[in-house]
Amino acid sequence: MNAQSNQTSLKPPARGDDWWRGGVIYQIYPRSFQDSNGDGIGDLAGITQRLPYVASLGVDAIWISPFFTSPMKDFGYDVSDYRDVDPMFGTLADFDALMKTAHGLGLKVMIDLVLSHTSDEHPWFKESRQSRDNAKSDWFVWADPQPDGTPPNNWLSIFGGPAWQWDTRRQQYYLHNFLTSQPDLNFHTRDVQDALLDVARFWLERGVDGFRLDTINFYFHDAQLRSNPPLPEAERNASIAPQVNPYNHQLHLYSKTQPENIAFLERLRALTDEYGARACLGEVGEAQRGVEVMGEYTAGEKRMHMCYAFDFLESQPATAQKVVEVFEELERVAPDAWACWAFSNHDVPRYASRWNLSEAAVYAHAVMLLSLRGSACLYQGEELGLHEADVAFEDLQDPYGIEFWPEFKGRDGCRTPMVWETQSEHAGFGDGKPWLPVSAEQAAMAVDRQEADPEAMLHHYRAAVALRQSSEALRNxxxxxxxxxxxxxxxxxxxxxxxxxxxxxxxxxxxxxxxxxxxxxxxxxxxxxxxxxxxxxxxxxxxxxxxxxxxx
CATH class of the missing domain: 2.60.40.1180 (Golgi alpha-mannosidase II)
Incomplete structure (x- = not known):
């Protein structure tokens, strides 16, 4: 039988500066949420149009994946201008309108800052690569080749191949942990840190309520450029990169997660604290000791407010034993850490498919996620119970999937357009042909159909969020x-x-x-x-x- 509530109201109490602690954050991937102008790509005006729906879920905040000016080689995670909106997404005025609407609906707005690297079209990199002695010559990670012309060490890129790209202008290699078009910034240069803090201040002045910080443990590299040791096969973990990627063959001891990062995180936290009631959510891309790093980065009151690792974003299901192991490890290495848990996001297959779950299992997982200690992230469409979309090779956009196809199909299957109206063309996403095809299977689970069905997954998620919001025990x-x-x-x-x-x-x-x-x-x-x-x-x-x- 269904449980009945003994509560007269599920209205959440007012939240103060620590609204993020135990809060529920709804991730929006802007390319795929709502297209307002018929060009086939979602935009800021489209998000604004759908914010009343998001507010109806009862969540505390939205996290918007990057919308900054970008050549879109990695769909916005390659930034060429941190202080402007890419024209495909709209304008700064559109962002201001989004902020006003969200705040009017009681929603906080967090934006996705990509600080570890830029696009190779960013003016900083264009200047840096011109010579070895210009004003920004040390703003990126440059290194001479070994005597035989090979890269300076054995570091690998998550997107495949070496993490070093030869540049003919400087006759040096530059570091890129992702695409060759995403050069890594050199955080050992103080001016780089200052410039990025100025970027954060720009958006704080515009009223944002916080930041999701992409690849937060990639900011610093080993200044001595020491090679990474091999990782024994038994210890390889495919949570950060697919198993077919040789990136998993190394223990990334020197290419990321360096101790110098702590001081920069404290500088960033001090900046956000100037504005009050703001929050920093860090993504820890670390397969071997993600929980430990999460603890280090959230310890005390001077570092990040919260972080998430990939413990529940990997292929291994969130079994009872797995949940216990994760929290026991968290208690062992970081008892004061504040975690933010997620089962799905824009980088991994949707959890209903990844763990091959029945509808009943999705009901249970939704409530479990919202019952665990920590904050929680929901990814757009998760509240509909969407499964991973099947995207044909000829429709792929993600360079990651194209590189490792067919053993790894990339991230397009979780990034297909949001489904709003079952019977509408493109499921209500927009009038133009979408940048990724709309899944027919997902369209059958669209918002309008579920709104009309009191037994639908959407109403279950609303009830689960409402229960969490009504209970200080579940939140905090x-x-x-x-x-x-x-x-x-x-x-x-x-x-x-x-x-x-x-x-x-x-x-x-x-x-x-x-x-x-x-x-x-x-x-x-x-x-x-x-x-x-x-x-x-x-x-x-x-x-x-x-x-x-x-x-x-």
Whole structure:
């Protein structure tokens, strides 16, 4: 049976400067959210048009992937002007209008800052590559070749091949951890740090509520350019790069995650603190010790507010045992860290497909994500239960997928246009031919169809977000007694007098358990798959779960 709530209202309390702590952030990939002008590419005006829908989900904030001026070799993650909007997305005036609308709806706005590298068309790089003695000659990572002409060390690019590209102007190699058209900035140069902090200030002055910081542990490289050691095959983890990529053959000891990064993060945090009620969310791209780095980067009050690693973005499902292992590691290496958890984003296959989940399993995972200690990110369309779209090779846009096809199909399958209207052309995304094809399977799950169906996934997500927002224990409480017993995951969330017991059956067989001593009342009106106990006995069917509040 469905659990019933003992609460009269799910209206969230007002949030203060720490709105981000335990908050729910909705990621928008602007190219694929809403096209307002018929050119086949989503834009800022389109986002503004759909903000009332986003607000209806009950989330705290939106995170918008890059919309800055860019040649779009990596779809905006190659910036050529940090202080302007690419014309395909609109204008600064469009951004200001978006900000005004979002704030009017009670939504915070976080933007995606890509600080580790620029486009090779950025004026800084154009100047830097002209000579070895110009004013910006040391703004990027330049190095002489080895005596035999080969690159200075063995570092590899995530997108395939060496992380070094020869430049004929300077007769040197430059570092690129991603595409050759994405040269890495040299954070060992103080002027580079200052220039990037000025970029952050520009957007803070424009009113943004925070930043998602791309590849935050890639900012610094080893100044001695030491080669990375090999990584034993048994320790290779494909969470950052696909298994077919030789990037996984190295322990990236020197090419990223350097100790000097901490001081810069503290400079960035000090800047954002000048503006109050702002938040920095860092992406930690580290396969071997992501949780540890996340802890280092969020320790105390002077570094990042929160970070996320790839523990729940990898191919291994979020089993009961996996969840326990992640939190035990977090407690061991970084007990004071503040994590932000996500199951999907613009870089990985959608979790419903990645973990081959049934509809009932998606119901359970949605509630579990929003019950764990930390903040949470939802990726556009996740609330609809969308699976990964199948994109034909001839329609691929992602250079990552094109490079490693067919063993790895890239990121286009999670970036196809948002589906708004089942019967409309292009599922309501826009009038023009979309930059990626609309998935027919996804169109059948469009927003308008789900709005009309009270049993649809969309309403389940709304109810799950509302439950989290109504409970200080779920947002900010301690997490105790985390236990995995087979497929059964149990834990408690505690904040003051509020005590919640959470039980999730993450398997296909029925699970039974005895409740802890106390009077327990089921919570969660509208949650699909929620189960109420019979006395102190709780029987969870396959993918069933229960959120219970302890009475006086």
């Amino acid at each position: 409480g301690e997490q105790t007694g985390l236990t995995a017993k087979g497929n059964l995951l149990t834990f408690q969330r505690v904040h003051g007098d509020e005590v919640l017991f959470c039980a999730f059956n993450l398997g296909n067989a029925e699970e039974k358990l005895d409740l802890p001593i106390g009077n327990w009342t089921p919570l969660g009106t509208g949650l699909r798959g929620a189960v109420a106990p019979a006395g102190r006995d709780l029987t969870l069917p396959a993918w069933g779960y229960s959120i219970l509040a302890k009475g006086a």
